[in-house]
Amino acid sequence: MKPIKVGLLGLGTVGAGTFNILRRNQQEIMRRAGRSIEISMVAVRNSEKAARLIGDTCVIVDDSFQVVNNPNIDIVVELMGGIEPAKQLAFTAIANGKHVVTANKALLALHGNEIFKAAQDKGVMVAFEAAVAGGIPIIKSLREGLTANRIDWVAGIINGTTNFILSEMRNKGLDFATALKQAQELGFAEADPTFDIDGIDAAHKATIISAIAFGISMQFDKAYVEGIRQLQAVDISYAEQLGYRIKLLAITKRTARGIELRVHPTLIPSTRLIANVEGAMNAVLVQGDVVGASMYYGKGAGAEPTASAVIADLVDIARMATADPQHRVPHLAFQPEFIGTEAILPMSEITTSYYLRLHVSDQTGVLADVTRILANFDISIDAMLQKATADESQTDIIMLTHQTQEKKLIAALEQIEKLQSVLGSMTRIRVEKLT
Amino acid sequence: MKPIKVGLLGLGTVGAGTFNILRRNQQEIMRRAGRSIEISMVAVRNSEKAARLIGDTCVIVDDSFQVVNNPNIDIVVELMGGIEPAKQLAFTAIANGKHVVTANKALLALHGNEIFKAAQDKGVMVAFEAAVAGGIPIIKSLREGLTANRIDWVAGIINGTTNFILSEMRNKGLDFATALKQAQELGFAEADPTFDIDGIDAAHKATIISAIAFGISMQFDKAYVEGIRQLQAVDISYAEQLGYRIKLLAITKRTARGIELRVHPTLIPSTRLIANVEGAMNAVLVQGDVVGASMYYGKGAGAEPTASAVIADLVDIARMATADPQHRVPHLAFQPEFIGTEAILPMSEITTSYYLRLHVSDQTGVLADVTRILANFDISIDAMLQKATADESQTDIIMLTHQTQEKKLIAALEQIEKLQSVLGSMTRIRVEKLT
Numbered sequence: 001m002k003p004i005k006v007g008l009l010g011l012g013t014v015g016a017g018t019f020n021i022l023r024r025n026q027q028e029i030m031r032r033a034g035r036s037i038e039i040s041m042v043a044v045r046n047s048e049k050a051a052r053l054i055g056d057t058c059v060i061v062d063d064s065f066q067v068v069n070n071p072n073i074d075i076v077v078e079l080m081g082g083i084e085p086a087k088q089l090a091f092t093a094i095a096n097g098k099h100v101v102t103a104n105k106a107l108l109a110l111h112g113n114e115i116f117k118a119a120q121d122k123g124v125m126v127a128f129e130a131a132v133a134g135g136i137p138i139i140k141s142l143r144e145g146l147t148a149n150r151i152d153w154v155a156g157i158i159n160g161t162t163n164f165i166l167s168e169m170r171n172k173g174l175d176f177a178t179a180l181k182q183a184q185e186l187g188f189a190e191a192d193p194t195f196d197i198d199g200i201d202a203a204h205k206a207t208i209i210s211a212i213a214f215g216i217s218m219q220f221d222k223a224y225v226e227g228i229r230q231l232q233a234v235d236i237s238y239a240e241q242l243g244y245r246i247k248l249l250a251i252t253k254r255t256a257r258g259i260e261l262r263v264h265p266t267l268i269p270s271t272r273l274i275a276n277v278e279g280a281m282n283a284v285l286v287q288g289d290v291v292g293a294s295m296y297y298g299k300g301a302g303a304e305p306t307a308s309a310v311i312a313d314l315v316d317i318a319r320m321a322t323a324d325p326q327h328r329v330p331h332l333a334f335q336p337e338f339i340g341t342e343a344i345l346p347m348s349e350i351t352t353s354y355y356l357r358l359h360v361s362d363q364t365g366v367l368a369d370v371t372r373i374l375a376n377f378d379i380s381i382d383a384m385l386q387k388a389t390a391d392e393s394q395t396d397i398i399m400l401t402h403q404t405q406e407k408k409l410i411a412a413l414e415q416i417e418k419l420q421s422v423l424g425s426m427t428r429i430r431v432e433k434l435t
Numbered sequence: 436m437k438p439i440k441v442g443l444l445g446l447g448t449v450g451a452g453t454f455n456i457l458r459r460n461q462q463e464i465m466r467r468a469g470r471s472i473e474i475s476m477v478a479v480r481n482s483e484k485a486a487r488l489i490g491d492t493c494v495i496v497d498d499s500f501q502v503v504n505n506p507n508i509d510i511v512v513e514l515m516g517g518i519e520p521a522k523q524l525a526f527t528a529i530a531n532g533k534h535v536v537t538a539n540k541a542l543l544a545l546h547g548n549e550i551f552k553a554a555q556d557k558g559v560m561v562a563f564e565a566a567v568a569g570g571i572p573i574i575k576s577l578r579e580g581l582t583a584n585r586i587d588w589v590a591g592i593i594n595g596t597t598n599f600i601l602s603e604m605r606n607k608g609l610d611f612a613t614a615l616k617q618a619q620e621l622g623f624a625e626a627d628p629t630f631d632i633d634g635i636d637a638a639h640k641a642t643i644i645s646a647i648a649f650g651i652s653m654q655f656d657k658a659y660v661e662g663i664r665q666l667q668a669v670d671i672s673y674a675e676q677l678g679y680r681i682k683l684l685a686i687t688k689r690t691a692r693g694i695e696l697r698v699h700p701t702l703i704p705s706t707r708l709i710a711n712v713e714g715a716m717n718a719v720l721v722q723g724d725v726v727g728a729s730m731y732y733g734k735g736a737g738a739e740p741t742a743s744a745v746i747a748d749l750v751d752i753a754r755m756a757t758a759d760p761q762h763r764v765p766h767l768a769f770q771p772e773f774i775g776t777e778a779i780l781p782m783s784e785i786t787t788s789y790y791l792r793l794h795v796s797d798q799t800g801v802l803a804d805v806t807r808i809l810a811n812f813d814i815s816i817d818a819m820l821q822k823a824t825a826d827e828s829q830t831d832i833i834m835l836t837h838q839t840q841e842k843k844l845i846a847a848l849e850q851i852e853k854l855q856s857v858l859g860s861m862t863r864i865r866v867e868k869l870t
Contacts, residue, residue, distance in 0.1 A: 330469070
């Protein structure tokens with residue numbers, strides 16, 4: 001069979017990785033795909049630097065539109081990142097009847113609905129395994145491996161930077177700022193780490209996961225996003241004493257009242273396998289009604305793991321290129337005519353358990369006051385820990401609650417914080433048992 | 436699109452599970468597959484019992500050949516187990532141009548090469564996700580998710596019965612016989628547990644994994660198989676003290692000298708995620724040159740997890756039915772013309788580390804004698820533990836070796852066992868660091 005021709009947009013870390021792996025494992029990939037996959041054109045900002053990297057094995061251009069408008073190219077691989085011009089390039093490629101492979105989670109979380117609609121109308125594929133946890137075939141597992149299941153929920157550690165920082169904070173007792181600085185020095189966090197540490201990157205990925213798990217459209221604007229910037233070392237330590245680890249978890253869950261979609265620091269029982277995912281590794285735990293729990297673990301980022309996902313998509317497209325579009329794996333796992341309309345629940349409506357830390361003056365009756373307020377809101381306590389502080393007249397009270405609705409908890413906290421014996425604001429971190 | 440018609444052979448645990456899930460999740464599966472999947476004929480031994488189970492929703496017959504010869508059936512699902520008549524039925528179904536879905540690992544490990552050849556010649560698909568770790572889409576991940584990778588090795592806990600027994604032995608300090616009895620009472624082990632505890636079931640699955648990981652034919656007859664029957668509680672305890680857990684591991688590895696394919700009890704560092712896979716759960720760790728390590732975790736057996744895999748295969752076939760055969764995912768991950776000829780290495784040629792336990796009389800010079808013999812065979816020691824026993828004149832010496840070739844170790848052990856101070860035979864368990 002004749003080679004399939006690929007145009008590559010961007011030759012940064014992942015682009016260069018994709019180029020190199022396609023060359024290094026050419027034979028192995030050919031043995032699987034049955035035809036060779038050739039990068040015939042690359043669009044870059046700096047064509048001289050690109051020429052030094054990849055030699056004269058393919059045409060190098062500085063105008064990306066030359067790639068998406070090139071009639072000889074079958075598949076466009078978009079690895080530029082960002083919204084524009086990636087979005088316009090994707091639409092142009094689709095309009096020109098090309099398949100698209102992208103690692104661009106922001107683009108899909110924000111504009112996936114229109115992009116998949118355009119691809120559907122044109123009968124081309126948009127593949128995005130690389131957009132979520134590159135080293136783990138989680139998109140494929142959800143879209144194809146678990147098709148027999150009604151998915152109940154998915155919970156994932158899907159941002160390596162924050163997991164690295166949290167692991168360092170726990171293992172070395174560091175505070176957030178120090179751990180972040182180390183992560184930056186080691187290349188695990190970017191100079192501007194906002195997208196990672198504020199949870200936005202994880203929320204983009206969670207939005208994609210929620211769509212393919214439940215057969216709904218992308219609703220990034222409805223996602224609740226809370227990062228790890230505020231997390232204190234003391235809470236990691238108290239959590240540990242209670243038998244929990246704190247992870248930045250992306251959670252999407254089907255409930256009778258709507259779909260939950262949220263990213264926030266989360267206490268997980270330390271006996272759970274996913275609580276033991278350390279460093280920059282990713283893991284996604286899926287609960288399906290037929291298989292029960294299954295977990296997928298691997299590297300989430302980096303040149304080669306992401307390139308692995310890009311190339312797997314290229315092989316898939318090479319294999320499915322001749323299938324009639326109705327028989328291909330649907331973009332969002334479910335056939336377009338069956339995409340549901342379930343709304344994402346507002347955060348105040350979700351139900352979970354909570355870790356609470358109060359700093360109180362050590363006087364009779366404080367605990368009675370606090371627990372009475374919680375009881376008034378039907379919030380019951382699962383575990384408690386009282387810890388002396390340096391100042392003998394003050395103490396830390398740490399509580400784990402049973403499940404309650406977020407808005408009830410917020411209302412209770414408002415009353416508790418007004419108590420005279422409660423000093424400063426309370427710390428509140430959500431708890432998930434993942435069962 | 437019109438429904439795809441399925442004929443089911445066998446209505447035991449998995450057959451009934453498949454029937455029930457297809458009914459229970461009919462809507463969810465239709466939303467994904469784009470067409471409905473209908474079981475239109477079931478072959479069973481006891482048709483009255485079957486009628487009570489599934490009502491009159493489809494034709495029930497007691498002659499399986501009526502199913503595989505029925506011109507209205509598109510896909511035959513074989514869930515009878517065993518070699519005959521399953522083998523003849525599979526060949527007849529293929530000859531009649533039907534796709535086949537099977538959970539029969541023994542059939543594939545022993546006769547997969549001929550079955551896939553026949554399917555290839557006829558242009559039909561034989562799908563077998565359910566044959567290995569049903570609750571985990573590991574076949575799909577290896578065949579499709581990791582196509583960019585040259586797979587270095589795969590190591591898996593792929594037999595739930597033995598993992599349950601080993602977990603119980605460790606957690607409760609039980610001996611093998613007691614743990615086995617409990618497992619049988621709880622339904623985790625069969626009345627005749629031979630296939631599970633002697634490692635044969637795991638070896639069938641490992642044979643399938645080795646074929647799709649490395650693009651070689653099935654070579655079950657070359658697999659090394661050692662079960663957990665001989666494993667003693669004391670070694671689980673010593674391993675723990677050295678920082679290891681003992682698991683029945685299926686390992687297949689590409690080396691410069693050939694492919695390793697082996698199933699045996701294995702010490703794994705207890706900090707590894709896979710060492711913490713407990714009870715009847717399965718996990719498969721894959722090392723690829725591009726993604727690095729990735730792990731897949733879930734239920735390995737049981738009606739519903741296996742049915743989940745069977746139905747995922749049905750959806751895949753429904754989707755790929757119209758693709759031309761050259762563009763489908765190849766049965767053994769690699770195109771038939773590119774299946775390699777690498778041989779499985781004899782066990783004596785493999786390289787690994789070892790846990791050794793010697794029972795010795797506590798006299799001067801024993802250790803010097805033992806270590807001198809090991810040194811003569813170039814075997815160096817990584818860690819050692821000496822433990823008093825009830826009899827003060829005797830002691831246990833436990834050693835972990837560095838990597839060596841199995842035949843060297845066997846030769847060294849022969850000499851060591853001849854030492855007068857060494858009492859009885861030595862215990863030897865392989866160690867894998869999995870890095």
